[in-house]
Amino acid sequence: MRNxxxxxxxxxxxxxxxxxxxxxxxxxxxxxxxxxxxxxxxAVKLMCEYDSSxxxxxxxVKDGDGNVIKEIRTKR
Numbered sequence: 001m002r003n004x005x006x007x008x009x010x011x012x013x014x015x016x017x018x019x020x021x022x023x024x025x026x027x028x029x030x031x032x033x034x035x036x037x038x039x040x041x042x043a044v045k046l047m048c049e050y051d052s053s054x055x056x057x058x059x060x061v062k063d064g065d066g067n068v069i070k071e072i073r074t075k076r
Contacts, residue, residue, distance in 0.1 A: 002020035002021060002022075002026075003020070003021065003024070003025075003026065003027070003048070003050055003057045003076060004020050004021060004026075004027065004028050004048040004057065004059070005018070005019070005020040006018060006019065006020065006028070006030055021048075024050075025050045025052070026050070027047070027048045027049035027050060028046075028048045029045065029046065029047055029048070030045070030046040030048075031044075031045050031046075032044045032045070041064055042064040043064060044061060044062065044063065044064070045061075045062040045063075045064075045066075046059060046060070046061055046062075047059070047060040047062060048060075050076065051073075054073075055075065055076055056073045056074060056075055056076060057073070057074055057075075057076050058071065058072065058073050059071070059072045
């Protein structure tokens with residue numbers, strides 16, 4: 001099992017987007033953008049990384065300004 005995995009169902013697409021990092025220490029970044037009065041802004045960002053000092057995998061949920069609004073830590 002990979003440290004992280006994402007599954008996305010998107011209207012209008014025949015196939016889902018899915019995947020995760022290949023290496024055991026790999027991470028990933030997922031950015032969700034949305035329209036704001038005709039321009040694109042970051043709604044939320046997921047930062048997923050392996051913390052070797054604690055042997056944990058960590059997911060940070062950040063708002064559009066980069067502030068961490070949630071942190072999830074689990075044992076690898």
